[in-house]
Amino acid sequence: MAGLRSETPLPEAITLHGQSRVLEVGFADGSLFRIPFELMRVFSPSAEVQGHGPGQEVLQTGKREVDVVSLEPVGNYAVKPTFSDGHDSGIFSWDYLYFLGTQQAQLWEDYQRRLQEAGVDRDAPMAAKAGHACGH
Template identity: 90%
Template sequence: MAGLRSETPSPTALTLHGASRVLEIGFSDGSTYRIPFELMRVCSPSAEVQGHGPGQEVLQTGKRDVDVVSLEPVGNYGVKPTFSDGHDSGIFSWDYLHFLGTQQAQLWDDYERRLREAGVDRDAPMAAKAGHACGH
C-alpha cells in the first residue's frame, strides 16, 4: 500500500533538488513528478494552512523562495518536510504527493485565482488571514 489509499502507486524514488526548489518523486506506475517547494508549502495539508473545516483555509503568500530544509519519513505512508520559513506541521502522504503531482496545473490555476480574488500578490508578506488554501 502506497499511502492511505490502495490505488495510489508506491513511491520508488524521492529527491530534493535545492537549486531548483523541487521535490522529484517517482511512483511504481512509472510516473515522475517535480513538485515545486512553493506549491508544497501553499498547499500544505496542515491545519495551519487547511484549517479545521471548510472556510477556515489560510491563503499562503510570500512563499516563492521557500526551501525544504529537511524531510523526515512518517511511517510507511509519507514524509514530513520542514520548510525554511519554519513550517513543519504538514504530513505529506504518498497519496497527497501523488495528488499534488497529478493536479499541479489545476492547483496553480486555483492558487492564482484565489490570489486575484483576495487582491494580494503571490510575493506579499503573509497576512493573518487572506483567503483560501488549496482544496483537496
Template identity: 85%
Template sequence: MAGLRSDTPSPESITLHGASRVLEVGFADGSVFRIPFELMRIFSPSAEVQGHGPGQEVLQTGKRDVEVVTLEPVGNYAVKPVFSDGHDSGIFSWDYLYFLGSQQAELWQDYERRLQEAGADRDAPMAGKAAHGGHSCGH
C-alpha cells in the same frame, strides 16, 4: 500500501533538488513528478494552512523562495518537510504527493484565482503569526 489509499502507486524514489527547489517523486506506475517547494508549501495539508473545515483555508503568500530544509519519513506512508519559513506541521502522504504532482496545473490555476479574488500578491509577506512560523491552530 502506498499511502492511506490502496489505489495510489507506491513511491520508488524521492529526491530533494535544492537548487531548483523541487521535490522529485517517482512512483511504481512510471509517473515522475517534480513538485515545486512553493506548491507544497501553499497547499500544505496542515491545519495551519487548510484550517479545521471547509472555508477556513489560509491563503499563503510570499512562498516563492521557500526551501525544504529537511524531509523526515513518517512511517511507511508519508514524509514531513520542514520549510525554511519555519512551517513544519504538514504530513504529506504518498497519496497527497501523487495528487500534488498529477494536478499541478489545476492547483496553480486555483491558487492564482484565489489570489486575484483576495486582491493579494503572490510575493506579499504573510501577515500575523503565520509569517513568523507560529501556529494559528492553537498548537
C-alpha cells in the same frame, strides 16, 4: 491528511533538488513528478494552512523562495518536510504527493484565482497570524 488508498502507487524514489526548489517523486506506476517547494508549502495539508474545515483555508503568500531544509519519513506512508519559513506541521502522505503531482496545473490555477480574488500579490509577506485555538 489524505488517507492511504490502495489504488495510489507507492513512491520508488524521492529526491530533494535544492537549487531548483523541487521535490522529485517517482512512483511505481512510472509517474515522475517535480513538485515545486512553493506548491507544497501553499497546499500543505496542515491545519495551519487548511484550517479545520471547508472555508477555513489560509491563503499563503510570500512562499516563492521557500526551501525544504529537511525531509523526514513518517512511517511507511508519508514524509514531513521542514520549510525554511519554519513551517513543519504538514504530513505529506504518498496519496497527497501523488495528488499534488497529478493536479499541479489545476492547483496553480486555483491558487492564482484565490490570490486575485483576495487582491493579494503572490510575493506579499504573510499577514500576522491571529490566535489559533488548536495552537498550530
